[in-house]
Amino acid sequence: MSASPWKRRRFLSAGVSSAAATFSGCRRNQNPWRFFTLEEAFLVEQICQQLIPADQDAGGREAGVVNYIDRQLAGFHSRQQNLYRRGLVRVDEIARAMFQDRFTSLASERQVAVLEEAETKETAFFNAILAHAMQGFYGDPRHGGNRDYASWRMLGVPPRPVRGRQQYDLTRGRG
């Protein structure tokens, strides 16, 4: 596999994200998220970075998983908005009960401990955010996650081939 398709894609996606930045800058509301508050988005990003930590490869944060989740909560997964709102509050409550501080201020090992607690105590929310984090990290980049094909590079899966479509006339030779 040559590196060229990746280069072209990086260039394309850079163009897209700068366009998005310009767009969000124009809006009166400075919060760029569709569903989350700024605080919630930061918390979700930190949770996702523990669910899929960065190492030699990108983690949940670098892959833009929070962007995927935000987009789906404002769209297909909108039924789960309340589950998230309440669940995120609960995660902070667990963090305070265990370590007397909010989740985002805790060191990495403590964040893991809080999430292990949430996994058993806030099962519905934890399962939802875990599923969404995996979707946003390993799923198709078109839905807002897996930025720059981060997970597919990690796994060594080639990008989508740009071939096939409209290579022939569908109206000929059928039936």
Added chain:
Amino acid sequence: MALERVNAVVVGSGAGGGIVAKELAQAGLRVVLLERGSWVTAYDCRKDDLRNQRTTVLGNAFGPDDERHPRVVVDESGRERTLRASEPGYHNNAGCVGGGTASYGAMAWRFMEKDFRMRSTYGAVPGSTLEDWPLSYADLEPYYEKAEWEIGVSGDDAGNVFRAPRRRPLPMPPLPPNRECQVLRPAALRLGLHPFDIPMLRNSVPYNGRPACMRCRWCVGFACEVDAKCGTQNTVIPAALKTGNCELRCDCVAGQVLLDERGRAAGVAYFDARGRYREQPADLVVVSCAAIESARLLLNSRSRLFPKGLGNRHDWVGRNLQGHTYPRAAGLFDFELYDDQGPGAGIAVCDYNHGNPGLAGGGMLANEFIRLPYQFVAQVPRSAGRWGRGHKEFMRKWYRRSMSVMGPVQEMPMFDSRVEVDPVVKDHWGIPVARLSGGKHPHTLEVARYMAGKAEAWLKEAGAIHTWTVVPGPGLSGGQHQAGTCRMGGDPRTSVVNRYCQVHDVDNVFVIDGSVHVTNGGFNPVLTIMALAYYASAHLVKTWKGTRMRS
């Protein structure tokens, strides 16, 4: 305004209905083909890992939609839930032109001779309604062949010493083996098994005016980008339309089969794409909506003569809902197996379909279709953790160095695994929805555990350094292989249709899809549904006299 009378209304344009529409239209009958979904073409292939027929976390790509098609499902503990169409447990097949054939993996199996004689072969199984089919493999053989050549099948089953006799070889050679197949074949031979190239409804060479497979990894669950996968939507349905005798009406939802005062079908009532109530008068009606929706349509067709639903005088409509139980073995290897060559599945053995000591039936075993990265997430064993460093490390280390062998275990039919119509919940159009309940027979799970062990042994022989097995739970089967709900049989008291798929009580209503399967074989059922559709159509055309059946 009444619609103009036609000879036949076919409800559902999937594997069964598409073929029936074409056969009737070519025989000169005027046909209306109703489809609840839309026409998805190669241009609509989106290669979307999160929204396709297999992974529906962002919705059903091939219908039905979440908003208008609820179902009620009762689980083993009696808990009742109303599900949206993309939710797990809904047992969706598909809702689009071509039905499941627009997005399937496209394995093209002929059942074996014993699959039609399960009761005679294995005797009664307590708690199961196991029975023989009223027809034999020999009756269907010419129609299997017709399906293979008209729809298009590639592969080579010459190495399958267990296969039932065939008169003609497959029309296309197999695709070249991918790396998994290359590793599994010698391992199978060392074990004394009989591996061969899986027959697939997929062009390996240009065929029927469409190109060959380009071997991408978005195959099972997706519409083919180059139209190399052969379904009814790109073969028989265009042929039916070409005759000028068939009109396809998309986005039309059938509510009931209309009956006249003598109890014969008079047409179909449906809601068109704009939501208007319509009645389409017809001389005969063919129900081809797949096992769950076909049963629902019959049960919703109540009248004075059939207060419990059309063809349901003896309470057999909706019974014996079955699919396949898929045991799986996974193996990790110290060398790379992933070569990004779709469709992935390519090699199978039929050594365990029958003759397993002390067991009734079995199933074929094959390697898996390519797992997309998101699909692999759920296959990570619990020992590696559900999340965090361990999970990610497992994904990175093993995604390209693992494979799975799995197979569809032939299920023991259960009278109480069934489709009813829900007394309360209605769909967008006010039609009572399907209500599913029941589970698997314990023997089915016993066979599944046995098969998982055989799959694991194959992987070990292939060099796996670590293996494990996954056997499904006791819950209801159905899904894309759904079958059995309008059983075919000779006795009207214990079946719904006769051997020609004709409803016992009403001679101008036919059920032509997987519903009529008495048992579902240890194979993906689509080629059998296609063969049955050709077989039943041939009989229908032969007995057709102007505007009625010859009695």
